[in-house]
Amino acid sequence: MDTEEITYQAQDALASTIKATMITTAAGAFVSTIQNTLTKQNVGAMGVFSRTGGTIAVFAAMGGAYEFTKTASANLRRKQDAWNPAIGGFFAGSMLGLKFRTAPAVLGYGAFTAVILGVFTYTGGRLSGYVRDPEVDEVSRKEYLRKNRRRPIDEVVNQLGEGRGIYGPGYEERRAERIKERYGIDVPPRVPAA
Numbered sequence: 001m002d003t004e005e006i007t008y009q010a011q012d013a014l015a016s017t018i019k020a021t022m023i024t025t026a027a028g029a030f031v032s033t034i035q036n037t038l039t040k041q042n043v044g045a046m047g048v049f050s051r052t053g054g055t056i057a058v059f060a061a062m063g064g065a066y067e068f069t070k071t072a073s074a075n076l077r078r079k080q081d082a083w084n085p086a087i088g089g090f091f092a093g094s095m096l097g098l099k100f101r102t103a104p105a106v107l108g109y110g111a112f113t114a115v116i117l118g119v120f121t122y123t124g125g126r127l128s129g130y131v132r133d134p135e136v137d138e139v140s141r142k143e144y145l146r147k148n149r150r151r152p153i154d155e156v157v158n159q160l161g162e163g164r165g166i167y168g169p170g171y172e173e174r175r176a177e178r179i180k181e182r183y184g185i186d187v188p189p190r191v192p193a194a
Helices: 014-038 051-079 083-098 103-122 140-149 151-161 173-185
Strands: none
Touching: 014 051, 051 083, 083 103
């Protein structure tokens, strides 16, 4: 069996760190704004920076530490696997733990974040489910699934009964007979609209 050696392409750690830090800083500013809005005292618009500004700093530090450590460990190890996000997650969680100023918080938040991000990446890194085969046409796949699970109308009518949009062949005649039997009214057969 032929195995191809996959060559690792080094990534720019500083550029990705700056980008991630800017994104997480914006997210921190958004959360800080919400915190400032929900305070009981009227602290003003600058309270976003003076009162709840620590949130912005924690978000920025977490995003920067995660991205730099993840990219640097990938470059040093020359591999792209689940260990890189786990290492980055440890440092990001440690930044969150620094807010509490105790060593157990730093180690605990770091370990928790490392496990969550490592397992998430190891299991595929998607919240939307497994990756479908890009070679298979989506329309033909759905048509196959419909045909594969389609049941005959007689079986559906026997299980659910007629009505509610489910009508077997000869329904109009059976309906006309039931109405004639019960109420003595002749129902004319329906003519399909053209």
